[in-house]
Amino acid sequence: MAPSSTNRDRRRVVLLPLPYQGHINPMLRLAAALHSRGLAVTILHPETRAPERRKLPADYRLVTIPDNIPPEVAASRDVASFVFALNRNCAAAFRDYLAGALREEEEGEDGHVAFVVADVDWFVPLSVARELGVAALALMTSSAVRFLVYLAYPSLCHKGYLPVQESNFNIAVEELPPFVVQDLHLVMDKTRHLAYTDLLAHIVAGVRQSSGLIINTSEDIEGMEIERIRSEIALPVFSVGPLHMMTSSSVESSLLTEDRSCLDWLDTQRPNSVVYVSFGSLVGIDTDEFLEMAWGLANSQRPFVWVVRPRLVHDCESSAIPGELQQKMGNRGRIVSWAPQQEVLRHPSVAAFLTHCGWNSTTESISEGVPMICRPLSGDQMGTARYVCDVWKVGVRVEVENQLKRGEVQAAITRLMDGKEGEMVRERMRDLRHVVVKCTSEGGTSDVALQRLVDSNI
Ligand code: UDP
Numbered sequence: 001m002a003p004s005s006t007n008r009d010r011r012r013v014v015l016l017p018l019p020y021q022g023h024i025n026p027m028l029r030l031a032a033a034l035h036s037r038g039l040a041v042t043i044l045h046p047e048t049r050a051p052e053r054r055k056l057p058a059d060y061r062l063v064t065i066p067d068n069i070p071p072e073v074a075a076s077r078d079v080a081s082f083v084f085a086l087n088r089n090c091a092a093a094f095r096d097y098l099a100g101a102l103r104e105e106e107e108g109e110d111g112h113v114a115f116v117v118a119d120v121d122w123f124v125p126l127s128v129a130r131e132l133g134v135a136a137l138a139l140m141t142s143s144a145v146r147f148l149v150y151l152a153y154p155s156l157c158h159k160g161y162l163p164v165q166e167s168n169f170n171i172a173v174e175e176l177p178p179f180v181v182q183d184l185h186l187v188m189d190k191t192r193h194l195a196y197t198d199l200l201a202h203i204v205a206g207v208r209q210s211s212g213l214i215i216n217t218s219e220d221i222e223g224m225e226i227e228r229i230r231s232e233i234a235l236p237v238f239s240v241g242p243l244h245m246m247t248s249s250s251v252e253s254s255l256l257t258e259d260r261s262c263l264d265w266l267d268t269q270r271p272n273s274v275v276y277v278s279f280g281s282l283v284g285i286d287t288d289e290f291l292e293m294a295w296g297l298a299n300s301q302r303p304f305v306w307v308v309r310p311r312l313v314h315d316c317e318s319s320a321i322p323g324e325l326q327q328k329m330g331n332r333g334r335i336v337s338w339a340p341q342q343e344v345l346r347h348p349s350v351a352a353f354l355t356h357c358g359w360n361s362t363t364e365s366i367s368e369g370v371p372m373i374c375r376p377l378s379g380d381q382m383g384t385a386r387y388v389c390d391v392w393k394v395g396v397r398v399e400v401e402n403q404l405k406r407g408e409v410q411a412a413i414t415r416l417m418d419g420k421e422g423e424m425v426r427e428r429m430r431d432l433r434h435v436v437v438k439c440t441s442e443g444g445t446s447d448v449a450l451q452r453l454v455d456s457n458i
Pocket of ligand 1: 021022023025254278279280281282283307337338339340341342357358359360361362364
């Protein structure tokens, strides 16, 4: 089909998301923000977990590339193996696609590819684009401080902070205050630690070869961290987030079907009374933790909406709640397999978010001014929880002594929902919300950075 003249005349951006929900969402939000500023959009996606064409705006192009990844590798929680396989298996198809796009551009059949944006995990495409002479920027979907951890990883290993051992969990990391060792990463298995270290080395090398780094954060919430990145990599850095606030046009990017009935249920609840509970798209918990969480919620006597998605509980087939517990929960608890999270957080009945502290969940909570109860489990989550509880002070932590206990869940809910501490946390959250609203509004730091990216001739 011949390209329409509008498509031919517009500068085009080619975006390459990593096929995980927490990475697809910010990349598609960036696509929408760039599109609303006049760029034509191509989403280049591996076959695994590719978005459905019908869900994307009509004038986006969607190109899927074969990845030859067996479903069991794609579904496993071994992120490093999956990311290496993607980079290896998609390299040739990515090169062919980009070379073809450049040919069409030269022959006047299609618009100019202004730049490529690839998730930082796509280190091979970042270098392929460079070889072909196309500007390629890396997108860090998580925080700036997480990228500082990536940069520091080899020296943190060299200094003996990593791999993490239980005996050094609470040692201060002088290079990255206010982190303690367990905020860096909770990989204790030696083989997995080595694979992860290798992955981060590839990611950092890929970013260093790219034309610039885009981060899903704001100068106004991570200004010092961004400055430090600028001083450590000689590249343009664009902090254009939180990306879900950068455009009013939304792109449907959920891989699972949202159960919207929880919104009707929220309508029946008192304002500011409900705890929303979700652990994002990837982490798994064991049956003991699941049941303790359920008892903690039931005993808290608060209404709650809990996302129990498929594979949340990793050592048992079903997440069935025992009858006695169901009775205790009564009509107070609503369990869904996937929620329209942003709408839930925006709902006036929601008072708190019990979260694993994924970066998207955290920024979505901040933008709605909902204080957090943090139960981080892996990856960047511990570091984000440190910022939520100890830097911005807009949440409280579930204080877990060893294995999670129901009383610890209940205590954290009470700390946030009742009493002086909770009041102060809520007030600071209101202030932080103003900060992110301001930086993403016209003339704010993220708005200006996004326009600089659109206008740049990288
Ligand atoms: N999400 C959702 N419905 C749910 C749970 C999560 O739409 O029931 C979305 C959430 O809004 C966020 C993303 O899934 O944008 C999860 O990303 P995050 O970085 O918080 O966590 P991850 O899944 O990467 O651990």
